[in-house]
Amino acid sequence: MTLTDLRPFTPATVEDIEHRSANDPIARRLVELGFVPGEAIDVVAVAPISKDPIVARIGTARFALRRDEANRIRVRTEGGRQ
Secondary structure (H helix, E strand, O other): OEHHHOOOOOOEEEEEEOOOOOOOHHHHHHHHHOOOOOOEEEEEEEOOOOOOOEEEEEOOEEEEEOHHHHOOEEEEEOOOOO
16 A cells, blocks of 8 residues: 555554656655655645645654655555555
């Protein structure tokens, strides 16, 4: 499952970041911001009409991500659903 599939306030863990090229700048930036495997994450808000952006929380930091960016973040919920 990706971050775009995660329901708001459902605890999850980052599994992987999708790299679309050898030196993908968006994937690299997501990793630099803290979206790394093993980190706890949840969605705290989604835009009501367009569903873009999605606000994700890692620790105490919140990030507004475009749907395309959030779709690159693979997550696993506590129940093991991926």
